[in-house]
Amino acid sequence: MPTGPPTSDHVVTRHGGLLRRTVLVSGMTLASRILGFVREVLSAMLFGAASPIYDAFLTAWRIPNLMRRFFGEGALSTSLQTELTDADARRGDGAGAELFTATLRLTTYVLIGVCLVLAGSLEILRVPLIESALLGEPDGARAAIELTQRMLPFVLLICLAALCAGALQVRGHFVAPAIAPVAMNVVWIAALVVMIASNDAEQSAARDLDLVRWLAWVVLLSGFVQLAVQWPAVRRVGLLARPVFRPFAPLPAGAWSVLRTAAPLALGAAVYQINVMIDGLMAESLLPDGGPTTHYYANRIQQFPLALIAIAATSSVFPKLKAFASVGRDGELRDLHDRAQIGVAFLALPACAGLFVLAEPISIALFRHGEFSLAGAERMGSALSMLSIALLPAGAVGLISRVYYAKGDFKTPVRVSIAMLFLNTGLNLVFVLGAKMDVDGLALATAITSWGNALVLWPGLASRLALPVTRPDLLPRLARIAIASAACGASAFGVLRALDGVAAAWVVVAGSAAGAIAYFTVAAALGVDEARRTLARVSGRR
Template identity: 30%
Template sequence: MLRSTVVFSAMTFLSRIAGYARDALQAHLFGTSAAVSAFVVAYRIPNYLRRIFAEGSFSSAFVPVLSELKQKGDEQAMRDVLDHVAGALLAAVIVVTALGMLGAPWIARVFLLFADPGAGGLVELAADMLRITFPYLVFISMTALAGGVLNTFRHFGVPALTPVLHNLAIIGAMLVLPRFLAIPEQALAWGVLAAGVLQMAVLWPTLGRLGIRPRFRFDLQHEGVRRVRKLMLPTIFSSSVAQVNLLVGTMFASMLVVEAQAWLYYSDRLTELPLGLFGVAVGTVILPQLSRQFAGKDEAGYARSLDWGLRVVVLVGMPAALGLALLAVPLTAALFGRGEFTDDDTRMVGYALTAMSLGIPTFMLSKVLLPAFYARQDTKTPMRAALATVVTNVVLTIAFVTPLDYLGVRWAHVGIAAATALAGVVNAALLWRYLRRDGIFKPQPGWTPWLARIGVGLAVMAATVILLERWVTARYGMWTAQPDALRWMWLLATIATGGGAYGATLLALGLRPRHLRQ
């Protein structure tokens, strides 16, 4: 499991490097214009549906069923289920895509409910971009189907690498298409569509080389299709609660200044780095493992695997959150602070990132806690937690944003980020409570010294980062005013020093690499 997680994380790291290049180019070329805000809406809606029909709800229901059949050695039944599920999925996403393209103006109006009707034709522009981005759902769903099959057969590398192609396609579109478009930012939407096509074109042939490429059979009443559908429906909220909360934030951000959508987008992209590198990696690797152990009635192995996943994300998630919070403005300045991206944009993204960072450990914990239910083919319990989480997010967003907006505070979008983070805490706490209540999770010995070491390491890391960051500011001025090369040099030095202090403290307190093995 550790080896598979490292492989997945390494491939994801390449994707995040390409993702940074994409975001940096986007910030340089387009800044936080109204057209970028329109793209954020047009991207988040099909991206949320991707969580349902691709690697979110669908994979959470499909992988345990396929893993169970593989564990039983019934290859004919496994292939039959794969063929029929592939056909049903393709039919569903084609219908949803067609409806989305037809209803784009109304969808854009809903998610820009509070926007100023005269704000640069924001609704119309978002609708135009939605018609371009919606077909992405078809291609990415087929890509996710292939990835789920490969993960079941313990092939994690290629599925984890394909998001690199997503970012490269958007980069290529930004470099080539703006000169041919009346609205240059529409290149982003065309890049998303090209990314879906490219990922499917690369990943689908991999199934053929392994001899497991599905044949599309359309029978919605097939036993395997009904079983996946039954498991999938309750997960629509539970496996994509973070995306639902982002959509809620998107709606409320439309009542604020037009740049708020873009500020929240960039802060979200930065929080995605630790989530993708570690949270998603552990969750992806642990789901087929837990599914096999549950199908094989290996309760002791199931408990050890889940315990291992939780310890790893605590070990990594806590310093990741602390580091992002302490270095939010320096990070934003170094990563995006050039071209059309102003100093004011840097500060506003940094404020939102600080608030969002509070939820990173619990976002990562949820990525491990959810597979504990899905592996047992229990999708209803996480749905209850998800519904409570979304309600909490809406209530907190109203409570935080309404007074700030009434007072005319420019950084009112920080209230949306804080509400999203706190809702993530609620989600993880409820999942933990349900696991403990039902006796599913039995903590292994050693949690107290594990948490004590991490706590001391975090204290040393925080002191190191704060002192070095303040010294750099006192010596060279505000991060937004420093030359680009100097900002990068001191940012990397601060991250390396803080991370080194954290690791050295853990080693001094007795933590060893062997403790990371399951």
């Protein structure tokens, strides 16, 4: 990583309007997640809660999706943002454009090779995997392997899209990266609507297999759309050094540095997704039919507040964290991190309380349609209650890890990630095989390891990175937010008991409203600044 005195502070000043940017990212994330829910509800209507073929599709989807988390949203984009910020600060935006273009070329070559190797390896292992039933029953294993091979090119498309998003964020442009996931969900929803409208056959393995094969092609189309939506913005902000793809042109050292840095980040930046991946594979092999589907849908619901609150905040804050680190302003870096953690907690803690209490009616209201049974929705609710416990630590880990990366420490998060992976796998076996738990056992293991990851990484901000100590008001403010969140959960529980027998959707609406009112009332009474400012803004606009 380049050292020496900075030549320009423009990498900091172009990141003004942090609140406005966070609101934009959160708003677009909200739109994407709502569309994502529509997508999952349509899928549930089409395939039900216990289709072994759809279980296979979700198992196959986890592999390119995990690689997307590793190489795209997690590792490559974070590594690129680190190198691009340094290049812009020390050598100018023109050097940054050269770095970005070279990284696109190198990533394309590497990922084409990775996809070919994985596809060939799956073909070689096809018979052993099916015969040993490592992916479940033989029919499900056969379908999972075929679908994985079909969807592997998605890895290339989505990783290039993630590189574009990371580079645009470094340059202070957040609109196109925020729109891209929305466009992906629109494509997927349109395809599902057509499938539902044109399919009148009774549900069977043969019908489901035909449908998921088409769905695999839709996945590829959605990856292309995410890249295409951002490309005009990439050209407009001057990130491309033409021509983009020159097969025999030498690559600058910075492009290789991005990939070298991304290698350890593949674990460190995506530990939560790795745990989810392990849970999904173990659900396929250890649980009855419908286990992977139920686990996947529970995670999708939990990811809604996580993405809206924590991931949106992390995406908005990281470029400025890195900018502060690049120019040696460690005090402001630590202060920004702590303020971001308080902001995440202000929204994540009440969301955790409400989701824990209302998990079952939420699952029923969202997914009890079409082929999806009541038993499947109740099973999902148990898992969702456990996953809600992971909301706060998962968001905290994202911010803490970004501070390590901004300061150039890529090893510590990786070491902690590896330890948490082993812990998560061991807890899965203990809860599922030992305690005879169902999907909720896998979810509980994920929650425990998320908390462990956060608690191990936090002290290192001061001890390993030599940053200033935590803000003195951090713990008292978090304690007041926790008390208000407990009031939120208690109010939601009271509504749940009072409306026993009422339609689940009304229980969710009433419980959420009661919880929100209780939370903001108690938080304001306890002097939580964020609550007072929010209420003042609402009152002023009214």
